[in-house]
Amino acid sequence: MLENKTVPFSFVKAGVFYFTRRVPKDLDHHYTTGKISFSLRTRSAAVAKSRAQRAAQALREAACAPRLPSAKPETRPVSPALIC
Template sequence: MLTKSIPHTFIRNGYYYFSRRVPADLQGHYSYHRIVQGLRTTSPQKAKVQASITAAKLEAYWSQMRLAKSDVIGLSLVRDSSSSSQEVASNQPQTNCPSLLDALEVYLEQKGKGRPKTFRVAAERSCNYLIGLSGNKPLSGYTRQDALQFRDWLIVRGLTGSSITRNFSYLKAVINFALSEYALDIRNPFVGVYHD
């Protein structure tokens, strides 16, 4: 039975589980009508954060699936992007570039020592929000468009200005630290994004 205090969760043997019904219009993509995943925690606070992140990832993924299925005006006018995307890929050496999760791991390893748990949770939450929205790309793969989309998504979620600033601060810190550690000459697209 789902818990009322934490949306999309239930408890089994003292542990929290995430549970979400697949929307009717997307059930053709799934082999089962419900998604269930263990959150590996008995703590209500941790379960609430993890369930919120997982739900946000799912919503973002389902939005992408719906967009992929929809008819887009002017699609017949779009040039074949496979050749141009290959050119862009060849111009951006991403072979040795760490992903955002790699950057987060290095950041928490180095900067998280002696810090309270809230430091780790906040950094993970901000990065997981972005991964749920844009995917776990190499750091060189994130663009200004990703940053603007992330800002707009946080606003739509109803976050206050200070919460949006905090999420951007953690993302910038994680990315900047990794760029410094790996000596990468990449501009951080999350720097200087305006929000009211």
């Protein structure tokens, strides 16, 4: 469990790292749940850290688009397949 503290936005279940983030309140109507969570498909803390950082960056970019006045809101959550 100590490994998990070095990997941002993650938790470990059965030895596998998972990414998790809360959906911002102003964007919750675009998602079916209040939390985004998916497997990072690794048991390595170093690989999980890299994948979690990329996933967090992709979600930040996806969250910015609906907040811009001229942009159409995203109707689907970011696919984990696009992140890894």
